[in-house]
Amino acid sequence: MSLSPLSTAQAARKALAERLGELRKDAELTGRELGVRCGWSESKSSRIEGARTAPSDADIRAWCAACGAADQAPDLVAANRTAESMYIQWKRRHRTGMRRAQAELLPLYERTRTFRIYCSNVVPGLLQTPPYATALMRMITEFQDTPDDLAEAVATRMERARVLHQGEHTFAVLLEEAVLRHRLGNAEVMAGQLGHLLSVLSLPALSLGIIPAAAERTIWPLEAFYLFDDRLVSVETLTAEVNVTAPSEAHDYIRAFAELSKSAVFGTPARTLINDAMRAFR
DSSP, rough: OOOTHHHHHHHHHHHHHHHHHHHHHHTTOOOOHHHHHTTSSSHHHHHHTTTTOOOOHHHHHHHHHHHGGGGHOOOOHHHHHHHHHHEEEEETBBBBSHHHHHHHHHHHHHSSSSSEEEESSSOOGGOOOOHHHEEEEEHHHHHHHHHOHHHHOOOOHHHHGGTTSSSSOOOEEEEEGGGGTTSSOOOOHHHHHHHHHHHHHOOOOOOEEETTTTOSSSSSSOOOOOTTTTTTEEEOOOSSSEEEHHHHHHHHHHHHHHHHHHHHHHHHHHHHHHHHHHHHTO
């Protein structure tokens, strides 16, 4: 089990770069000659062909035209956009603030029937209270140095949480016990958030498991990931969101979720862990 969230995105970038390299070789051009025809440096040609620099749509069109293969540009542009959707930098996604990114997720949440969510760092958005979401989003905005639209972003995130109560959805959520104790905001914010977790434990569509810190494990703690049905896995890293659609990799995350579930407690034991954590914030 590799569980490398970057592998699919990297493979897509590499495949595109290799195809561009084949076009250059078929046209019998050196990197320098290609650069002259495109109006850029030889080093840029090398970086694109080596998959070290992601080309823009305009770069691909210029490359294909220089190689006498303009007819192939539309397909390669489409492949480039697919690769871009697999790996999205947070700074790029949040370049106009966080509200738009929250709104863009709503259709995905509405059409997903089975959610499997694992978080090792923070409470997932669907289960956040407004004060907790505000504290978390403020940290993210300040760290990324992106526009501040916190009030609108939090309101949109809360609107998305309606899927917990509407439609035919089921939710399986796993949290590492440490999530209950990571302080985001003041003690009142944390107590309110933990109290909210206690309240959602009774939702019929939700299964909430807590993995105790002392639990015996069959798999190590992972970065947060969200499984949307069996088709898409969204993995959250510090700098980017990685979207995995390859069936073999999605299967790895399904297996990982099942293994993590073996270490989790549910129902009354989970409630006890949440109440224990709450005492630290009273």
